[in-house]
Amino acid sequence: MDYILRILPQLIDGAGITIQVFLITLVLAVPLGLALALGRISRWPAVSVAVNGYIWLMRGTPLMLQMLFIYFALPFVPGIGIRLPDFPAAIVAFVLNYAAYFAEIFRAGIQSIDRGQYEGAKVLGLTYAQTMRRIVLPQMIRRILPPVSNETITLVKDTSLIYVLAMNDLLRAARGIVQRDFTTSPFVVAAAFYLLMTLLLTWGFQYLEKRYAAHDE
Amino acid sequence: MTNKPMIKASGLHKRFGHNEVLKGVSLEMSKGEVIAVIGPSGSGKSTFLRCLNHLETIDAGRIEIEGDVLADTDAGGQARYAPEAEVRRICRRMGMVFQHFNLFPHMTVLQNIIEAPITVKGMSRDAIIPKAEALLAKVGLSAKRDAYPARLSGGQKQRVAIARALAMEPDIMLFDEPTSALDPELTGEVLRTMRQLAEEHMTMLVVTHEMGFAREVANRVIFMDQGEIVEERPAAEFFASPAHPRSRAFLDNML
Numbered sequence: 507m508d509y510i511l512r513i514l515p516q517l518i519d520g521a522g523i524t525i526q527v528f529l530i531t532l533v534l535a536v537p538l539g540l541a542l543a544l545g546r547i548s549r550w551p552a553v554s555v556a557v558n559g560y561i562w563l564m565r566g567t568p569l570m571l572q573m574l575f576i577y578f579a580l581p582f583v584p585g586i587g588i589r590l591p592d593f594p595a596a597i598v599a600f601v602l603n604y605a606a607y608f609a610e611i612f613r614a615g616i617q618s619i620d621r622g623q624y625e626g627a628k629v630l631g632l633t634y635a636q637t638m639r640r641i642v643l644p645q646m647i648r649r650i651l652p653p654v655s656n657e658t659i660t661l662v663k664d665t666s667l668i669y670v671l672a673m674n675d676l677l678r679a680a681r682g683i684v685q686r687d688f689t690t691s692p693f694v695v696a697a698a699f700y701l702l703m704t705l706l707l708t709w710g711f712q713y714l715e716k717r718y719a720a721h722d723e
Numbered sequence: 724m725t726n727k728p729m730i731k732a733s734g735l736h737k738r739f740g741h742n743e744v745l746k747g748v749s750l751e752m753s754k755g756e757v758i759a760v761i762g763p764s765g766s767g768k769s770t771f772l773r774c775l776n777h778l779e780t781i782d783a784g785r786i787e788i789e790g791d792v793l794a795d796t797d798a799g800g801q802a803r804y805a806p807e808a809e810v811r812r813i814c815r816r817m818g819m820v821f822q823h824f825n826l827f828p829h830m831t832v833l834q835n836i837i838e839a840p841i842t843v844k845g846m847s848r849d850a851i852i853p854k855a856e857a858l859l860a861k862v863g864l865s866a867k868r869d870a871y872p873a874r875l876s877g878g879q880k881q882r883v884a885i886a887r888a889l890a891m892e893p894d895i896m897l898f899d900e901p902t903s904a905l906d907p908e909l910t911g912e913v914l915r916t917m918r919q920l921a922e923e924h925m926t927m928l929v930v931t932h933e934m935g936f937a938r939e940v941a942n943r944v945i946f947m948d949q950g951e952i953v954e955e956r957p958a959a960e961f962f963a964s965p966a967h968p969r970s971r972a973f974l975d976n977m978l
């Protein structure tokens with residue numbers, strides 16, 4: 507027990523990085539995903555084809571590869587040649603990748619809304635943007651909460667991928683101590699941290715689902 | 724101004740793929756008139772109504788609403804619509820009630836009614852709420868003000884839908900089989916509401932299978948079959964002695 511208290515500060519530092527990656531990704535990937543979803547169902551074929559290709563690319567290649575590419579290869583790409591420090595590189599990769607997954611969830615959610623809702627709004631004079639904002643998106647949110655909850659929990663665990671950029675996240679902090687002290691208990695503590703985060707998320711989403719379910723009975 | 728037709732549609736053509744659904748439908752409707760559109764399933768009644776308020780686009784023909792041109796055929800025989808803002812402005816004068824209500828399930832009854840006046844017309848809540856409450860009283864649903872649609876019966880939903888349409892103060896009301904999705908014992912309350920509207924001289928175009936309503940409330944009856952208006956006469960005359968064999972066959976079937 508003493509030992510655990512002793513290693514806790516290091517692990518908490520690591521958890522801090524993990525939580526930062528998680529929160530920043532979520533805050534940026536959700537709006538980007540929504541924009542992509544709207545682009546995907548756009549009536550301009552050029553837009554929807556481009557977005558489709560993007561989603562295919564992001565979902566069709568490993569996140570770790572994307573992260574390595576942005577960190578190591580991007581500086582050498584002619585015409586781009588940006589060298590990002592490790593943290594921003596990780597964030598960019600996570601946001602671009604997760605936005606693609608969120609986009610597909612949002613698109614399915616938007617398309618699950620009955621055509622009658624659009625028509626009901628249209629005959630009342632609402633514009634497309636007003637219909638989306640006032641009628642479609644609020645109904646969509648309730649339906650996508652379960653898959654978004656899934657994706658968010660996956661993100662908590664995916665943050666451990668930043669390990670490959672040698673950043674001191676929760677998992678790397680734990681491994682460092684394991685190697686130093688020849689004991690596996692830091693892994694157990696790290697697992698407890700991840701479990702705690704996913705538990706809080708699960709509760710959060712359960713609360714949201716209940717709140718949004720208020721109107722169907 | 725007053726003697727301009729509320730709706731003037733001439734030679735409407737509409738096809739879905741190879742299926743020609745409207746084959747030159749024309750109609751002139753004056754203020755305060757109630758017209759019932761009847762006919763067999765698939766004859767194009769809904770499509771006709773939906774073309775009038777731009778839920779569907781016509782391929783050829785001309786639509787005028789209170790003297791303003793919504794769409795017209797160009798020299799090449801193709802229908803051209805007014806600019807988008809103008810289309811929106813014109814179509815706002817028509818309210819529509821659907822077979823399946825299309826209420827917004829995430830909003831209460833009151834919110835359903837005040838949504839468009841606030842979002843579209845920019846009215847303040849203070850201005851619209853008393854009006855919405857008056858409309859609810861009129862359709863007999865004051866007690867359901869804060870209920871969600873899932874809690875209402877079909878007949879109540881449809882009366883809310885009517886109140887919601889009226890809140891935008893339309894000059895014309897379009898009804899597409901407003902009672903067809905209802906249990907028989909619930910149609911009466913909706914028809915009563917519509918009858919009351921007719922007595923207040925609302926201009927109404929009603930697609931319906933309720934022959935009793937058509938006979939008693941409508942001034943004129945339009946019988947459609949296979950994308951055409953086969954017969955168009957004052958309601959009393961039509962029901963007393965339908966002229967066309969197809970209308971006669973249809974009425975025999977209905978009654």
Ligand SMILES: Nc1ncnc2c1ncn2[C@@H]1O[C@H](COP(=O)(O)OP(=O)(O)OP(=O)(O)O)[C@@H](O)[C@H]1O
Nearest residue numbers: 739742744762763764765766767768769770771900
């Ligand atoms: N969106 C659409 N796409 C393709 N075909 C359509 C569409 N809407 C209607 N149709 C076809 O157009 C024809 C006329 O349909 P419409 O709904 O106008 O008939 P209706 O007279 O209202 O029939 P009902 O009494 O069954 O409601 C039908 O053959 C129908 O299959």
Ligand SMILES: [Mg+2]
Nearest residue numbers: 768769770900
């Ligand atoms: Mg129909």
